[in-house]
Amino acid sequence: MLIFERESVLLLAVILLAALCVVLLLRIYALERNLRQGAQQLKARKAEGGSAPLRLAAPNMAAEELMAQVSALLREGEDQRSDFRRREQALRRQIANVSHDLRTPLTSILGYLQLLEKEELSGEERREYLTIIEGRARVLQSLIASFYDLSRLEAGEYPILREKVDIREVLGELLSAFYDELEAHFQVCVELPEGLPSVWGDRAAMTRVYSNLLRNALEHGSGALAIAAWAGEGEVTVRVSNGGAELIQEELPHVFDRFYTTDQTRSGRNTGLGLAIVRALTEQMGGKAEAKLTGDVFSVILYWKA
Numbered sequence: 001m002l003i004f005e006r007e008s009v010l011l012l013a014v015i016l017l018a019a020l021c022v023v024l025l026l027r028i029y030a031l032e033r034n035l036r037q038g039a040q041q042l043k044a045r046k047a048e049g050g051s052a053p054l055r056l057a058a059p060n061m062a063a064e065e066l067m068a069q070v071s072a073l074l075r076e077g078e079d080q081r082s083d084f085r086r087r088e089q090a091l092r093r094q095i096a097n098v099s100h101d102l103r104t105p106l107t108s109i110l111g112y113l114q115l116l117e118k119e120e121l122s123g124e125e126r127r128e129y130l131t132i133i134e135g136r137a138r139v140l141q142s143l144i145a146s147f148y149d150l151s152r153l154e155a156g157e158y159p160i161l162r163e164k165v166d167i168r169e170v171l172g173e174l175l176s177a178f179y180d181e182l183e184a185h186f187q188v189c190v191e192l193p194e195g196l197p198s199v200w201g202d203r204a205a206m207t208r209v210y211s212n213l214l215r216n217a218l219e220h221g222s223g224a225l226a227i228a229a230w231a232g233e234g235e236v237t238v239r240v241s242n243g244g245a246e247l248i249q250e251e252l253p254h255v256f257d258r259f260y261t262t263d264q265t266r267s268g269r270n271t272g273l274g275l276a277i278v279r280a281l282t283e284q285m286g287g288k289a290e291a292k293l294t295g296d297v298f299s300v301i302l303y304w305k306a
Contacts, residue, residue: 102143105136112136146273153280160205160284164198167236167304170206171227178214185218186225186242196229199236199304201285209281210240212274213300217242221298236304245298255291275300 112129115121121129152158171192175182182188217225221242229238247255256279278300279289288303 102140105140105143108136109133109140143273146277150273150277150280153277153284158205158281158284160202160281162200162202162285165201165203165206166196167199167201167206167229167238168192168196170203171210171229171238174207174210174214175227178218181218182214182225186221187223189224189226189228191226191228191230193230195231196236197231197306199287199306201287201304205281205285209278209302210238212278213240216274221245224297231306234306236306237301238304239299239301241297241299243297245293245296247293247298249293252291252293256289278302 112133116126116129149158175190217240222244224241224243226241227239228241229236231237256275275291282289282302286305290301290303292299292301
């Protein structure tokens with residue numbers, strides 16, 4: 001009787017052990033099958049460039065977690081590659097735009113230099129051509145300076161000295177300097193009330209900001225030019241608006257992008273650098289810049305901390 005009981009227990013243990021071995025073998029087979037299928041999906045994704053998540057043939061929490069992490073890494077890699085391609089395309093466009101913007105005044109200078117070689121030119125014609133060459137050279141100098149300044153701004157190497165600045169005084173001096181050009185080009189309306197509080201910024205950088213805005217208006221605007229400033233709670237807002245804008249609402253979010261131009265044929269003089277420098281300088285001084293379009297009136301609004 002005792003021997004029979006021992007044999008029964010031993011038989012039961014053997015059966016349980018065999019069942020356990022079968023279960024383990026099935027789990028190992030399922031895991032191997034999942035890994036093999038995952039490897040095949042990875043190969044197919046690499047060949048076809050797909051982005052579908054990896055799926056398992058049989059449920060397995062550990063394998064599912066592994067596949068989820070692999071899928072996340074693959075998506076991250078694909079996002080990085082897409083971002084790299086976008087940056088590369090943008091860089092190529094920028095290089096092409098820079099080349100065009102520099103080549104335009106340089107070609108003009110070379111052309112007028114060739115005209116100066118003609119012996120039959122009168123003294124008056126020579127002076128006229130030299131004046132044109134000087135103007136084109138100054139445009140070229142300004143472009144090169146803008147490229148350099150923007151690169152320094154984006155690298156955080158542009159010196160900014162934050163101090164209290166009388167923004168009414170800065171605007172008043174600039175409007176006096178641009179008076180003849182503005183009066184010849186626009187119907188000008190200026191609202192700079194007495195008692196505007198001083199704002200935090202760098203006086204030279206702030207002068208550069210509003211000089212760029214006025215030059216942008218002169219190059220691309222017409223009709224009316226309005227400059228208004230008002231004080232709010234802890235800040236001063238200044239709006240520069242000009243008519244004649246050849247923009248559509250879809251283009252508005254891009255006006256501060258460097259090298260952006262509404263002149264897609266690049267036949268005009270718009271380099272897209274002026275407004276990019278406006279935003280970069282304003283933000284480095286702790287302010288904020290935004291653009292608005294109402295009909296054909298384009299406005300740049302700057303917010304300064306008081």
